[in-house]
Amino acid sequence: MKKGFALPLAALTLLVAQAVNAAPLRIAADPVPHAEILEYVKTLDPGLDLNITELSNGVNANELLAAGDVDANYFQHLPYLHDQEKALGKTFAVAAAVHIEPLGLYSSKIKTLAALPEGARIAVPNNTTNLSRALLLLQQSGLITLKGAATSLLTPADISANPKKIKIVEIESPQIPRALDDVDAAVINGNYALEAGLVPAKDALALESATNNPYANLLVTTPSLAKDPRILRLAKDLRSPKVAAFIRQHYNGSVIPVVDEQHD
Known part of the structure; x- marks a missing residue:
């Protein structure tokens, strides 16, 4: 009896696998x-x-x-x-x-970082990882100094020096391009910048370095797949x-x- 059912079961398994x-x-x-x-x-x-x-x-x-x-x-x-x-x-x-997608700093009001006024309002993503990433970009641009390590998740509380007295405004990432006219500058994710018609390589006042960048975009699935x-x-x-x-x-x-x- 076992031998009689072996072939149909194997065939059924193969058919299911092929269908998937x-x-x-x-x-x-x-x-x-x-x-x-x-x-x-x-x-x-x-x-x-x-x-x-x-x-x-x-x-x-x-x-x-x-x-x-x-x-x-x-x-x-x-x-x-x-x-x-x-x-x-x-x-x-x-x-x-x-x-x-390198994170970029954009502005509709100024053309250079040097023109950023004292007390400028800069919009940044409000989710944990991209907020940290945005603060590192501001540090890379010479606008602030951070006391935390680049490998840790940073918040505005980690700003140790802020010579221009920049005000950090946290906004949901997809909404930041719409807020660009309401702030002096904004740190925008690459995909949202592209959707808004911005060209990061040309329009950004500062752009995140791609070298050794840990923020590669991923194809993600479940362990079973x-x-x-x-x-x-x-x-x-x-x-x-x-x-x-x-x-x-x-x-x-x-x-x-x-x-x-x-x-x-």
């Missing part, structure tokens, strides 16, 4: 540049069936992933992912590091020389492929 591998890969991504890069991957690898959900403000792509509503997401860097794992009580899996052939295939596509070339040519230095930084 043939199913569309559901992935949530920020519209710019993430979804644009994924759309380019679709032209390179039409055999990989990608179902792309563009994220809107207020939608947490890690909650979607944890709930099984998507199979992967592509929008975040590792420090943010670690914060999310703690907040959600979930463990995720990094499938690939794809690109870096980490070895899924569709995930592995997408990860390989996103790290390919053709996608790196697309990122370089399409974003002109405002988005930097990780493969260039690591010389893969």
